[in-house]
Amino acid sequence: MNRHQIIRDKIIKKYSILVDDEKKFAKSINLPLKQSFRVNTLKEEKERVLNKLKEYDPKIRTTEWNDNAHVSELDNLGSSLEHFVGHIYIQELTSMIPPLVVKDLIKNTSIIDCCAAPGSKTTQMAAMMENKGHIIANDARHARLKSLRGNLDRLGVTNTSVTLRDFKSFPNTKADLYFVDAPCSSEGTIRKKKSVARTWREKDYLRFNKLQKGLLGKACEMAPSGSSVVYSTCTFSPDENEKVVSDILDKYNMKMKKIDIKKLKSESGITKWNNEKYNSEVEKCMRVWPHHNDTDAFFIARMEKC
Amino acid sequence: MLKPLVKEKKELIQEYCVKRFGMDSDIWNNYKWYAGSKNKIYLANTLDIERIIPESKGICIFRLDKSPKPTTNFLQLFGKYISKNYIEINNKNTIKYCKGDDLILESNKAIVPGFVLITNNKRFLGCGHWNGKLLKNQLPKSKFCNINFL
Numbered sequence: 001m002n003r004h005q006i007i008r009d010k011i012i013k014k015y016s017i018l019v020d021d022e023k024k025f026a027k028s029i030n031l032p033l034k035q036s037f038r039v040n041t042l043k044e045e046k047e048r049v050l051n052k053l054k055e056y057d058p059k060i061r062t063t064e065w066n067d068n069a070h071v072s073e074l075d076n077l078g079s080s081l082e083h084f085v086g087h088i089y090i091q092e093l094t095s096m097i098p099p100l101v102v103k104d105l106i107k108n109t110s111i112i113d114c115c116a117a118p119g120s121k122t123t124q125m126a127a128m129m130e131n132k133g134h135i136i137a138n139d140a141r142h143a144r145l146k147s148l149r150g151n152l153d154r155l156g157v158t159n160t161s162v163t164l165r166d167f168k169s170f171p172n173t174k175a176d177l178y179f180v181d182a183p184c185s186s187e188g189t190i191r192k193k194k195s196v197a198r199t200w201r202e203k204d205y206l207r208f209n210k211l212q213k214g215l216l217g218k219a220c221e222m223a224p225s226g227s228s229v230v231y232s233t234c235t236f237s238p239d240e241n242e243k244v245v246s247d248i249l250d251k252y253n254m255k256m257k258k259i260d261i262k263k264l265k266s267e268s269g270i271t272k273w274n275n276e277k278y279n280s281e282v283e284k285c286m287r288v289w290p291h292h293n294d295t296d297a298f299f300i301a302r303m304e305k306c
Numbered sequence: 307m308l309k310p311l312v313k314e315k316k317e318l319i320q321e322y323c324v325k326r327f328g329m330d331s332d333i334w335n336n337y338k339w340y341a342g343s344k345n346k347i348y349l350a351n352t353l354d355i356e357r358i359i360p361e362s363k364g365i366c367i368f369r370l371d372k373s374p375k376p377t378t379n380f381l382q383l384f385g386k387y388i389s390k391n392y393i394e395i396n397n398k399n400t401i402k403y404c405k406g407d408d409l410i411l412e413s414n415k416a417i418v419p420g421f422v423l424i425t426n427n428k429r430f431l432g433c434g435h436w437n438g439k440l441l442k443n444q445l446p447k448s449k450f451c452n453i454n455f456l
Contacts, residue, residue, distance in 0.1 A: 043383065056455040074455075081456035084404055084449075085382055085429050110353065134353045136360075145361060150448065153365050156383035158337065161352045161360040171357040 007197035011187055015236045018270060019289055028291035033191045035075050037090045038068045040155045041127050044087045053082060065264035065293070069096050086154040091120045092192065094288055094298035098232045099125045101259045101286075101302050102177060105228060108133045109176035114167040114215055117144035119151035121181060126157040135160040136175070138167055168214045170222070177228050178219040182212040184233040184240050188297025191290060205239040212244045220252040223305040229254065232300040238273035241299040245269070245285060246278035254303040256284040265292035269301070308348060308363055311339035315370060319347060322374045326420060328389035337364070345370045349380075378432030378445055381423045385430030390416075392423040393434065393441065397456055400426040403434070406450040409441040426456065 001009075012026045019025040039046040046068060054060055056074065063069040071093070082088045098121055099106060106128050116122045116137035126135060137152070137160050139145055145164055152160055163170075185204050190196045212233070219229050231248075233240055248254060259266075269285030271278050288298040316339045323329040340348040340363055350364025367380035381388070399409050403424060419438050424431040433444035 053455075076454060079452055079454040081400065081404070081426065081429060081431075081453050084451060084453060085431060087429070131351065134351075136355060149362060153379045154382075156365065156379070158349060158364040158383075159351050161350070161355060161363045163355070163358055163360050165358070173355060173358070 004194055004197040007200050008190055011190060011236065018236075019291070020267070021291065024291040025289060028289075028294070029191060031191065033092075033294075033296065034071050034073065035077055035090060036069060036071045036093045037077055037088045038070065038096060038124065038127075040086055040089055040123070041068070042131055042156050043085070049082055049087045053077070053080070053088070056080060063093060063293070065261055066093075066096055066100060069093050086156055089120065089123055089151070089155060091124070092189070092234075093293070093295045094188070094234065095120050095296075096124060097261065097264075097286075097288065097298055097300055098179060098181060098230050099128055100261055101300060102228060102230060103128070105177060106133075110174075111135045111177045111179065112170075112173060112175045112219070113137045113179045113181070114170075114219055115139060115181050115183060116148055116162075117141070118147035121179060122148070122160060123151055123155045123157055125179075126152075126155070126159055129159060131157065131159045133159060136163055136173070137161070138163045138165055138170065140164070140166045168218050170218065172222040174222070174224050175227060177230070178223055180212075180216050180219050180229065180231045182208075182215050182231065182233055182240075182244075184208050184212065184235040185237055186234050187236050188234040188290070188299075191296060205237055208235075208237075208240050209244060212240055213247055216244060216248050217251065220248055220254055220303070220305065225305050227305050228257070229303045229305070230300065231303070232298065234296055234298055236297050236299075238270055238278075241287075241301075242269045242271070242273070242278045242282040242285060243276070245301045245303075246282050249279045249281055249303075253306045255306050256281040257302040257304055258284045259286040259300060259302050261286075264288070267292075269299075307359055308340040308342050311341045311347060315341070315347070319368055319370070319374050323376075326418075327387075327391055327423070329384065329387045333384065333387055340364075342366070375444075376421055376433055378449065381433050382430045385423050385425065388423050391418055391420070391436075392425055393417060393436065394425050395431075395441075397426065400431065400456055401453050403431060403443060403445070404449075404451055404453045406443055406445055406447065408443050409434075410439065411441050413438055
């Protein structure tokens with residue numbers, strides 16, 4: 001057995017007790033993911049782009065839960081002219097969820113995207129905002145800014161300022177919305193990324209938990225009353241998900257908000273893991289399992305500062 | 307570090323866009339203009355952030371050396387407002403253009419030599435420089451790519 005298979009089996013075994021259907025879960029983890037994308041409405045009308053893309057792949061389908069999330073049978077849409085001119089952005093379906101959970105707030109607001117590179121969510125939000133309002137897209141690593149800037153340029157995003165800071169030392173800045181798409185063990189992307197198995201280490205949970213709490217804590221600390229904070233990861237690990245949110249709820253004056261995306265199958269956050277009990281409010285978090293919507297795994301929490 | 311662009315330079319670019327591409331200068335009413343390093347001009351509709359200097363704002367639209375040079379980002383985003391000095395190329399040439407090649411095209415008297423917008427089937431590809439015979443590719447190297455679907 002190679003390392004990829006070993007890690008995959010470890011993940012299946014570890015999280016089977018949390019899922020509703022163990023067999024389907026295990027089966028889905030072993031299936032590769034199809035390429036997904038969204039149309040960049042800042043540059044072109046959705047229908048026009050889709051009609052053109054259907055000339056290359058007539059089987060392109062739109063998901064039931066997001067009218068701008070599309071799946072293709074092709075795995076190289078990155079070499080289409082539509083990608084070159086910035087009409088499409090190749091993005092995992094689950095990665096499109098965070099902006100959707102605050103769809104009601106997103107127009108003409110000020111947003112801080114704390115860990116923005118490579119810019120999937122930033123560019124998605126800019127499109128939803130029709131290039132109005134203001135986004136601060138921050139990342140801590142200089143090397144990652146190149147891809148962020150490249151995507152902002154290609155997609156024609158003009159309402160965004162790019163900053164290079166460790167978010168934990170970011171100056172207190174008021175905004176209506178804070179996005180913390182935190183670095184994580186990325187277990188949930190194992191269907192797509194072979195690199196996950198290469199870098200996966202059991203002891204990383206603790207390291208990531210500390211980092212995530214630092215980032216989310218900073219966002220909650222600087223958020224003014226009434227503003228919203230969205231926390232997301234692409235890992236199954238409760239140590240990086242509910243535990244982080246639970247600890248933050250206990251420390252900061254934050255209130256959980258229930259998330260509902262119509263027609264997206266999901267489950268609530270868990271309140272117990274490894275003999276540890278979490279704040280019962282974390283039930284309002286959302287868990288997306290790979291076998292539910294044929295996607296990666298994803299975790300998301302929406303909070304409001306009291 | 308970005309600084310607000312001086313009025314004279316802003317007017318110079320706007321005048322260039324009106325004369326060269328037949329654009330309406332009103333389209334930039336809601337934008338702020340900035341000057342960056344290496345004579346780069348940025349266009350953004352962002353707010354100023356207190357106590358932090360951003361790495362960049364909005365998109366780089368021009369380079370202002372001896373004369374204004376539009377960027378591919380600018381032409382792709384504002385191509386719909388361009389009414390003259392654009393060249394439509396066929397699929398074969400589009401593949402070459404995206405690879406970074408220069409193109410030899412039939413002469414076209416309607417196109418005044420200088421920077422042009424390259425289009426393919428209503429898609430705005432980017433910038434080229436036309437001298438009456440040769441269309442010199444102006445794509446940045448980072449954008450060179452092989453196109454399989456068009």
